[in-house]
Structure formats: structure tokens, C-alpha cells
Amino acid sequence: xxxxxxxxxxxxxxxxxxxxxxxxxxxxxxxxxxxxxxxxxxxxxxxxxxxxxxxxxxxxxxxxxxxxxxxxxxxxxxxxxxxxxxxxxxxxxxxxxxxxxxxxxxxxxxxxxxxxxxxxxxxxxxxxxxxxxxxxxxxxxxxxxxxxxxxxxxxxxxxxxxxxxxxxxxxxxxxxxxxxxxxxxxxxxxxxxxxxxxxxxxxxxxxxxxxxxxxxxxxxxxxxxxxxxxxxxxxxxxxxxxxxxxxxxxxxxxxxxxxxxxxxxxxxxxxxxxxxxxxxxxxxxxxxxxxxxxxxxxxxxxxxxxxxxxxxxxxxxxxxxxxxxxxxxxxxxxxxxxxxxxxxxxxxxxxxxxxxxxxxxxxxxxxxxxx
Numbered sequence: 001x002x003x004x005x006x007x008x009x010x011x012x013x014x015x016x017x018x019x020x021x022x023x024x025x026x027x028x029x030x031x032x033x034x035x036x037x038x039x040x041x042x043x044x045x046x047x048x049x050x051x052x053x054x055x056x057x058x059x060x061x062x063x064x065x066x067x068x069x070x071x072x073x074x075x076x077x078x079x080x081x082x083x084x085x086x087x088x089x090x091x092x093x094x095x096x097x098x099x100x101x102x103x104x105x106x107x108x109x110x111x112x113x114x115x116x117x118x119x120x121x122x123x124x125x126x127x128x129x130x131x132x133x134x135x136x137x138x139x140x141x142x143x144x145x146x147x148x149x150x151x152x153x154x155x156x157x158x159x160x161x162x163x164x165x166x167x168x169x170x171x172x173x174x175x176x177x178x179x180x181x182x183x184x185x186x187x188x189x190x191x192x193x194x195x196x197x198x199x200x201x202x203x204x205x206x207x208x209x210x211x212x213x214x215x216x217x218x219x220x221x222x223x224x225x226x227x228x229x230x231x232x233x234x235x236x237x238x239x240x241x242x243x244x245x246x247x248x249x250x251x252x253x254x255x256x257x258x259x260x261x262x263x264x265x266x267x268x269x270x271x272x273x274x275x276x277x278x279x280x281x282x283x284x285x286x287x288x289x290x291x292x293x294x295x296x297x298x299x300x301x302x303x304x305x306x307x308x309x310x311x312x313x314x315x316x317x318x319x320x321x322x323x324x325x326x327x328x329x330x331x332x333x334x335x336x337x338x339x340x341x342x343x344x345x346x347x348x349x350x351x352x353x354x355x356x357x358x359x360x361x362x363x364x365x366x367x368x369x370x371x
Contacts, residue, residue: 011068015067017106029054043062096227107204119150119296120151121150124160124235125237137162137235141166149297154218156179183209237268241271330368
């Protein structure tokens, strides 16, 4: 062990990361006591054992650690494959992720994080998505992308794939969090998409090279998806969907949860509709999420995003309140009055004013939509 003092700091982070018995939470406790991994590896067993949750087995794993060749191989592989290894103490490590209880000790990363990526929204949903789910995910992600918000997802089939593609189509940034090693694209069909994401965002994994896409890895990576985001949009999810694990993490981390409603007869939407019953915010358009996150986005959103709002003529409070309940799809006057709780006559007079300002159009049978 004598030669290890000349090793770089990174090697100790990787060593701590590859001891399966340790895990991010215990590692965090050790770090809060000893300061950095190099000191942890030089501590006598008696000192290590004083740390809460570090029993004899874990102490032996640290004091008897001998896989330095494996550690060096990780570093060589990273060099060869153009992967950055970003330990928890690195200034490039994303701040939102560093704050969570079980933050990964080392991130394997292709692409780059930018300061603006802290303004991110997670999008999750079913792998076996419907045409409706894919359409909604793509449309919402594209609007986030063109508004300057980063879209975070998990590169899986279905909703994740459409969310990444939508963000790219909107000219935005997107981050993919993998449930396998960064050199094991999964599904293999998304290898090309992964390459595109590296250029317009980042692909990250907490798993060492060569880690296969094993089932337990996916729930684990979901805590990272929610930690990197201000809120999570669930597009389509069955009742037992893995996406609901991300929701659990989001709530635990104090993040907003949004759900896109689906067809009540479709199993694919049972999880999302159930979330809405339990109090998740129902959203049909990206703008609703952006408006809800407004206070956290102050001064950040790029001008085009606000442009659609800027062009609007001045509105009185009751006009603005009704405007917020309208969309490009025509709504019947009765539905509008129910939503904003005013009489039909009052709603009609407000709608007439909005129509004269060119904000609203009326179609057959007292239906109204945004112009």
C-alpha cells in the first residue's frame, strides 16, 4: 500500500466507489468525518469503526482494499473512450446532485454540464408507450428545448427516447442518465441518439465501465434524474411503472411533480391519472410547467419563451385569469365557466373583450380557443 500516496486524488474516489459494500450514503458519512477518500484509506480500523454504520465488514473492505489495478484500468479506459470521471468534490459536479443524500461518488460523463443545466425538467414515462404518449412527450420536450430549459431523462425506449429527441429538435440541451455503464448503450438502438446528446448536453452514469443494464440499476438512477431537475413531468405510466419511483424521489427531494393526463380506459395512463388524483399537477402543455416553475426560473428563460407573452395586449385581471384556462383546442363556454367559477354572461362578456383584442377566437356552438 506504500506506493499509493503518489496516486492522484481521483484514484481514491474510484476505489471508494467500487467497493460494493460501501455505497454512496455510508461513503458520505465517512467523508464528513475524514474529509477526503485518501485519508479514509489511510485510517486505522479503530478510527473507521467509530463512524456510524461502518461495521467490521466495511472496515475490512477499506483497510484490505487491493484492487488498485482495477482502479487504474478504469482511468485508462476513460482516457481511451473520451469519458470524463467527475468526483463529488469536482467543481464540474452538478450542484443539485451534490446536495442529495445518496449522491454518486463519481460520475462517468460524456459531453458537458453547463451552468444553465440547473434549469432543467425531468421527463419520464413508460417504455411501452402509446402513440399519444410519444406525441405528447415529443411536443412538450420540444417546447422546453426551445425555451432554454434542459430536459433530463433516462434514454430508455418509449417516453424517454421521445423526450430526448424533442429537446434536441427544439434546439435545446438534454441530459441522459444511464442504468448501465457509459460504454454499454441501452437500448442498443439508442447509440446514435446518445451520440447526439453528447453534443447538446451530457450522458452520465454512476456505474463502472462494462456494467450491464441490470434491473436494480434503473430505480437507482432515478434519484439522479430527479435531483438534476426542478420538477418531473410524468407523461405515461402504468400503476406499477418504474417512473413512479422517480416521482417518489422527486417528492422526497421537495421537487414539483406534473402529470400529463391520459385516456381513462388505457392501462398506460393509470399511473399518471392516479398521480393527478393524489395531487400531482395536471399539465397538457410545456407552458403550464414553465409558468408553475416561474419563480425558480426568474431572469433565466430566454426571450423567445417570453415572446409569446410579450406580444399579448394588456389584459385586466379577469381577462388574464380566463386566458390562463384556454388553449389552442376549442373549449365550450360551459366548461370555461365551471373552471373559473363565473356566470355564463360574465364569461361571455370577458371572451368578447378578448376576441376584440385578437387573443381569442370563437367557433361554432359557443366554443372558444386561443388565436
